[in-house]
Amino acid sequence: xxxxxxxxxxxxxxxxxxxxxxxxxxxxxxxxxxxxxxxxxxxxxxxxxxxxxxxxxxxxxxxxxxxxxxxxxxxxxxxxxxxxxxxxxxxxxxxxxxxxx
Numbered sequence: 548x549x550x551x552x553x554x555x556x557x558x559x560x561x562x563x564x565x566x567x568x569x570x571x572x573x574x575x576x577x578x579x580x581x582x583x584x585x586x587x588x589x590x591x592x593x594x595x596x597x598x599x600x601x602x603x604x605x606x607x608x609x610x611x612x613x614x615x616x617x618x619x620x621x622x623x624x625x626x627x628x629x630x631x632x633x634x635x636x637x638x639x640x641x642x643x644x645x646x647x648x
Contacts, residue, residue: 563599564638567626571608571643578605580625597638613647622648 570587583592584603592601604625611618626634641648 569645
């Protein structure tokens, strides 16, 4: 958290949240979601200390565009953890075309 003088205060505990990562266009294969996706994101999960859990979506975004209903459903089901249609207490990281899904 940032204090009133704009300095970082690391003595305040920040609750961790689950994090969902959605890549952009250019991935031609679909694979199960996982705790990392180094081919696209590197080892960013090692630095995402605000995340209690990392879920990296790995979907074909070469033959499916951002407006593909199946791709949107997969993203929404992942980001809501199957609890409905509202994303709550989740940090969503996206890149490129992933922003539009």
